[in-house]
Amino acid sequence: MPNLKDLKNRIASVKSTRKITKAMQMVAAAKLRRAQDAAEAARPYAERMQAVMSGLAQAVDASAGGPRLLSGSGKDDVHLLVVMTAERGLCGGFNSTIVRKARVAIDTLVAQGKTVKILTVGKKGREQLKRDHSARMIGHVDLSDVKRLGYADAARIAANVLDRFDAGEFDVATIFFNRFQSVISQIPTATQIVPAQFEAPAAGAEASGAQYDYEPSEEAVLEDLLPRGVATQIFTALLENAASEQGARMSAMDNATRNAGDMIERLTIEYNRSRQAVITNELIEIISGAEAL
Amino acid sequence: MAAKMQFDLVSPERRLASMAVDAVQIPGADGDLTAMVDHAPLITTLRPGVLRVDGAEGGAESAYFITGGFADVAGPAITVLAEQAMPASEVTADVMDGFINQARAAYDKLRDVDASQTGVDAAAKLVADLELVKAQLVG
Numbered sequence: 265m266p267n268l269k270d271l272k273n274r275i276a277s278v279k280s281t282r283k284i285t286k287a288m289q290m291v292a293a294a295k296l297r298r299a300q301d302a303a304e305a306a307r308p309y310a311e312r313m314q315a316v317m318s319g320l321a322q323a324v325d326a327s328a329g330g331p332r333l334l335s336g337s338g339k340d341d342v343h344l345l346v347v348m349t350a351e352r353g354l355c356g357g358f359n360s361t362i363v364r365k366a367r368v369a370i371d372t373l374v375a376q377g378k379t380v381k382i383l384t385v386g387k388k389g390r391e392q393l394k395r396d397h398s399a400r401m402i403g404h405v406d407l408s409d410v411k412r413l414g415y416a417d418a419a420r421i422a423a424n425v426l427d428r429f430d431a432g433e434f435d436v437a438t439i440f441f442n443r444f445q446s447v448i449s450q451i452p453t454a455t456q457i458v459p460a461q462f463e464a465p466a467a468g469a470e471a472s473g474a475q476y477d478y479e480p481s482e483e484a485v486l487e488d489l490l491p492r493g494v495a496t497q498i499f500t501a502l503l504e505n506a507a508s509e510q511g512a513r514m515s516a517m518d519n520a521t522r523n524a525g526d527m528i529e530r531l532t533i534e535y536n537r538s539r540q541a542v543i544t545n546e547l548i549e550i551i552s553g554a555e556a557l
Numbered sequence: 558m559a560a561k562m563q564f565d566l567v568s569p570e571r572r573l574a575s576m577a578v579d580a581v582q583i584p585g586a587d588g589d590l591t592a593m594v595d596h597a598p599l600i601t602t603l604r605p606g607v608l609r610v611d612g613a614e615g616g617a618e619s620a621y622f623i624t625g626g627f628a629d630v631a632g633p634a635i636t637v638l639a640e641q642a643m644p645a646s647e648v649t650a651d652v653m654d655g656f657i658n659q660a661r662a663a664y665d666k667l668r669d670v671d672a673s674q675t676g677v678d679a680a681a682k683l684v685a686d687l688e689l690v691k692a693q694l695v696g
Contacts, residue, residue, distance in 0.1 A: 302570070305570060305571040305572065306569055306570060306571075308565070308567045308572050309567045309568065309569045309572075309638055310569075312567065312629065312636050312638055313638060316600060316627070316629055316638075320600070414570065415568070415569040415570055415640075415641075418569075475598065476598045476599060476600050476631075477597060477598065477599045477600070478599075478600050478601070479585055479586065479587050479599065479600070479601035479602070480586055480587050480601075480602070484602070485600055485601070485602055485627065488602045488627070489602075489627065492626075492640070495569075496569060499569055
């Protein structure tokens with residue numbers, strides 16, 4: 265039977281743990297709200313960008329020999345995986361699900377005889393991937409100083425990726441991130457960003473799509489747009505990731521708070537039981553002592 | 558006056574404006590242009606400059622500073638996707654100097670690498686454009 269003092273300390277420590285997890289849950293909830301608003305605010309831009317680019321890509325495709333960001337480098341040998349994770353833990357399976365998805369992709373690509381390079385965004389992903397794939401890591405983007413994600417952060421990552429592409433370091437780039445679905449569900453997602461891929465426009469949009477004039481020219485506009493498109497996709501991914509992280513943390517901390525509550529209940533029952541046992545024991549001792557006289 | 562057109566100004570971080578207007582003056586890469594309702598479909602890249610809106614309802618902010626991006630003009634609607642944008646009234650000399658210094662640093666870097674490279678002219682033009690805007694807005 266554990267002694268009373270120990271039990272009391274246990275209960276006190278679990279209680280303060282519960283306080284902490286409860287506070288973290290509330291902080292995550294507030295941050296989630298902000299992250300969701302940010303993701304919402306970024307959506308119109310990303311959607312218009314995609315719409316314009318896919319229309320443009322088709323127009324230029326017809327005239328052949330588009331820019332490299334669209335047509336690719338003509339090879340498929342070296343893959344760059346941009347793995348976006350959180351800077352912090354304590355958010356349930358958030359980081360592991362992304363890393364797991366990336367691992368599967370790495371194994372598949374390596375089995376196909378491709379070269380894989382990894383660029384990590386966020387400390388947690390780097391820590392997890394370093395164990396098995398340290399030779400493949402070519403860079404890391406640190407966002408731990410960033411208080412509020414801005415387009416500038418995405419532009420910086422995009423510039424990093426595009427510089428490497430221009431230098432011929434890779435042929436295909438894919439980003440890994442968690443798409444926010446709800447507080448309890450985040451979907452690990454892989455999206456190819458280089459060469460650019462577009463969803464085929466809806467048939468209705470095609471019909472209404474009058475022939476656009478382009479200034480200065482189709483090629484020039486596309487040349488200008490593609491790097492922005494990459495940055496926009498990265499920005500969207502970062503925002504989705506941020507919302508997912510907070511959502512995951514919120515539900516993880518909610519579970520932790522509930523678990524702590526259960527634990528306190530169990531410990532309190534045990535504490536009371538042993539307290540009663542101690543009293544009963546003392547009584548028996550007194551009574552048997554009295555009887556002996 | 559003819560029918561109004563829908564005008565949207567969005568930056569990656571937020572939607573700055575969405576309203577019905579008579580006409581929009583756009584600083585296009587090949588020169589300024591004014592788009593009115595039923596303009597021919599056009600997509601143009603933008604240079605840094607001031608975007609002016611005519612006939613906005615409710616007296617909403619009618620001039621915006623943008624640092625580049627592109628505009629999608631399609632009949633009844635015009636959408637401007639700006640890299641960075643802010644109402645002209647919020648622009649101060651400090652803000653402009655920030656942009657100008659950034660552009661100038663990029664220009665100097667390019668020029669140091671290779672003066673004959675394409676893009677050097679573009680960078681120089683960016684600096685010039687920004688200075689012009691500064692003169693226009695904050696004098």
